[in-house]
Amino acid sequence: MELVNKKLDLEQFWAERQEVLQSWPTGRGVDLEEAIAYHKQLPASKVMAKKLAQGKREGITFAQPRAGVALLHEHIELLRYLQDEGGADFLPTTIDSYTRQNRYKEAETGIEESRAAGRSMLNGFPAVNYGVDACRKVVEAVNVPVQVRHGTPDARLLAEITLAGGFTDFEGGGISYNIPYSKDMPLEKSIRYWQYVDRLVGYYEENGVSINREPFGPLTGTLVPPSISHAVAIIEALLAAEQGVMNLTLGYGQCGNLYQDVAAIRTLAELAEEYLNRFGYSGRQITTVFHQWMGGFPQDESKAFGVISWGAVTAALARVNKVIVKTPHEAMGIPTREANAAGLKATKQVLNMLKDQSLPLTSELQLEMEMIRKETRAILDKTLELGEGDWAVGAVRAFKAGVIDVPFAPSRHNLGKILPARDNQGAVRFLDFGQLPFDAEIRAFHQEKIAERGRKENRQPSFQMVIDDIYAIGKGMLVGRPR
Amino acid sequence: MELVNKKLDLEQFWAERQEVLQSWPTGRGVDLEEAIAYHKQLPASKVMAKKLAQGKREGITFAQPRAGVALLHEHIELLRYLQDEGGADFLPTTIDSYTRQNRYKEAETGIEESRAAGRSMLNGFPAVNYGVDACRKVVEAVNVPVQVRHGTPDARLLAEITLAGGFTDFEGGGISYNIPYSKDMPLEKSIRYWQYVDRLVGYYEENGVSINREPFGPLTGTLVPPSISHAVAIIEALLAAEQGVMNLTLGYGQCGNLYQDVAAIRTLAELAEEYLNRFGYSGRQITTVFHQWMGGFPQDESKAFGVISWGAVTAALARVNKVIVKTPHEAMGIPTREANAAGLKATKQVLNMLKDQSLPLTSELQLEMEMIRKETRAILDKTLELGEGDWAVGAVRAFKAGVIDVPFAPSRHNLGKILPARDNQGAVRFLDFGQLPFDAEIRAFHQEKIAERGRKENRQPSFQMVIDDIYAIGKGMLVGRPR
């Protein structure tokens, strides 16, 4: 099956669906026409795209936690707590790692072990094993839109079951849920799988049901320069739009420097709209999501509150549409529900206090924005060239050639040649460009920024800077200065 | 005794000292020459002015908690905990409210009741009752400079005992520790008392001992426009300098709007140096201190962490020299030592993460700075005119005339005619100017800012806005929108 960026033929889609739904017994519980009817009776307050549209109009930054446990009644309790005590504007259902790898038998074992142990032995909610009706119990137990969050390269069955189950937002994409989440999965395959997911969402849209799609912005979550994650997000938006997706939330993970982060959020929606319009996908609703610090966290909970709140300040000043919230237990693994609500409450306090403030467009901010635009366009335009006009083909070839290259990715299909490091103000720059298609101006900008740090620290730029930067935040610092 | 801004005659000072030291038995324990020798053997790391100078050179923002309990051994344990667990750069000794009113007998009862109850029944450390040697036990038990923080209109004996006790910083001033802390005390008297304190500090300086002085910046701590607190701080700096004070830290309490707060910190040292130089007091070390949110706090600890961290972000971006830290127990009264350390840790995490970032000088920031300069100069210049060239006389007459007017002050000697309220971006403006000597340009600026909020909220500017603003933060908001 040859990969092309073209809307899947409906008959071909129906045929593929039969296979997908038969891959695990719960697939038989999906009735698409009945699911469309189910969605149509959901109140607007439970539909992600509608609530996002309202927030965008009113300038609200919404807060959403991450959460998911193995047992259904505990998962529902957890979400209700995050809604009632934490004040979550949107709720998640984070899927466990076995399900992300389509290892449903091991997920089943995990459910059984969890029942036996009396605590969750899985790191998320195994939605496929539970099936459509259980998902609807989750949706019906809460008052706000619920999103599926996972990290699944082949999420076709998961999408079928959770969307039929009434979830109104589905995170991921053929690149963003492969390169940072998989070791061997070829991009051709994952992009093709996600064309299916997007085609399914497109079918819902064609039948009057709004489903929001959210490419996973932070990628590996550590020292990812904005132009890399922007390029991936925009390619996934283009691929999704081709399949009929109408509502997209594009993401970006906090790097830590205020100006770079605000510049990244402001350019993300703007560049996405530029490319969507240029390639004929007009009328899409584009919103943005900011992920609080995805790197290492301090073990101390008070210090973690500092990291969380700094993310909240940046989200507020960037006037992003949604922020994904960390918890004070971040360094210790999966948080208690109380810790999860605590992260939300600290975040919402900051968002509320800053809701009338923003960062004015200064020359510093304009420079950051302009560099992100140039870099992102350079990557995107070279990708399209490699794909001979086809974004899907281009994406595969661009990763092979290192034209798109994600730092610290586990995938064999990522070249892994670029090296990011912080500059003297903590912004993430390129220490090594690998095979990125950047011109002399862009290269000179980054080299000078890194050199400035080297001079300040009296050392040559090297991989040691990268190690120092990664461990720095656990010691309370952004820039990893020489020890 | 007529008040004039003139360095106290040394003989007159010695005579007054005898009275002061006899006002409570522990006064007999003060030997000034021995105290000077004691200070000279303190390491530089325990001397406030020296550590502040180092931080100012290196661009460090230091963090300091508030803390004080009734029993000596518990107070020492508390400070050590804040130093070791909280990482406090400077330590406080907050004095109890009875001592602040020179009610040493009631403080004695408080110590006894505390011993009986096994917990502190006072809201601070009664340093006068304990005397010089106990103060030195405090200073010797820790590794960082210790400051006396109180709120005492007549702090002459407290200064004698604590400075002889080895403390290297003394907060307060004849205006800032009267108007927000006292009901009946005439300004003539408190300013005169503080001339004594400053003369004592000047005497230490003349004998080679650096004692830092810190006028209390936040005043009533609620909706105080920057120009009001700047004017008071600068007058107190001028009065202190006349008495020989060489090291001054001027303070400002967070209002909550980033640009206004950064503008306030940046103009504070600049204006103080301008006036000190203009009136012949050159070569003074001027540093700045930023007080995290002094108004009502949310009861929820996670939300309180958000408020604390937002203060830390502002402190870092303003590049202030010191920040006074709140605790997650703020709304509930005096915090546990763990909560106090928690506030410090969250704050230091943010300061560390942001230590390489600052806010560039944009046109928005320049406008805020320029308005603060104009307002402060208007108040100061009118004060000097009223005083016929004498700052002490001018200060008394300015308060009487309402040329300086502190919102929500308990003092009868404060006119209490101005009304502050937030504008649409949360900056504190004047709703009613009272008798402030502002020209048409300044008035128009504030009126338009408040009118903008009124239009946005579809209501006439009124006292209800003020009430709403005061309760807003407890509900997570900065601007109190109509309910």
Place this chain on the structure above:
Amino acid sequence: MARKNNTLVLGVIGADVHAIGNKILDHALTAAGFKVVNIGVMATQEEFINAAIETDAAAILVGSLYGHGELDCRGLRDKCIEAGIGDILLYAGGNLVVGKQDFASVEARFKTMGFNRVYPPGTLPEVVIRDLRQDLGEGESNDSEGPLG
């Protein structure tokens, strides 16, 4: 029980100088139609009682924000009884004790001390106004400038 007037004595007790809540309450209670006798900050028990007797007040509203409230308020009900105004309403509010303590236990201690209503920090003026109307026998009526005034 119905009171003969709606005069309130408002003040901050002890060595406490926190004036913000006092000024806000003064404004809000006045706007709600009560006659407010504000004795300000740093008020003694005697000042509260004298003001209540002089103005024939129906209630004394004691604020305390600095943590010494428990010491300062002890014996106030007894002194009211001695002064012949034993049945006056006593309200207390603010940060009444040192340290973070369970509010229910603080409330219980103050009720034992003879206070009719006890409020935690951050209480809105509306709540106090509603309770005053109820305790003064006005029910939910907003007609506070009527015959009762």
Place this chain on the structure above:
Amino acid sequence: MARKNNTLVLGVIGADVHAIGNKILDHALTAAGFKVVNIGVMATQEEFINAAIETDAAAILVGSLYGHGELDCRGLRDKCIEAGIGDILLYAGGNLVVGKQDFASVEARFKTMGFNRVYPPGTLPEVVIRDLRQDLGEGESNDSEGPLG
């Protein structure tokens, strides 16, 4: 006891794809003179054991960041014994369990499972390098490229 080489098998076990610590450790251990056989993320117990046999490794370093480490690591020591490398060093590190648990109890559970060293999240490469040198009989020597290589 002295080992015959300083080859290490490094990998992330189970369905876990967290690659950052893996890449950092690979770099730091290599720079410290160890021969690192990095089998990457999503490695099975069998892949660890096969790589250790093939390269005659002295230690297996198991990373787990996603919370399933306890399930994934169970039985690894027994399989090593069955495969004839029962005395190989086993290290584990990362977010080994779901939820916030006392690290001492996590460490105890993993030691019972046959692991020689257990590390909490955020452990610096230096710590692992120091322990490896000690367990491999190199003492505090930095001469890791000497005759032992």
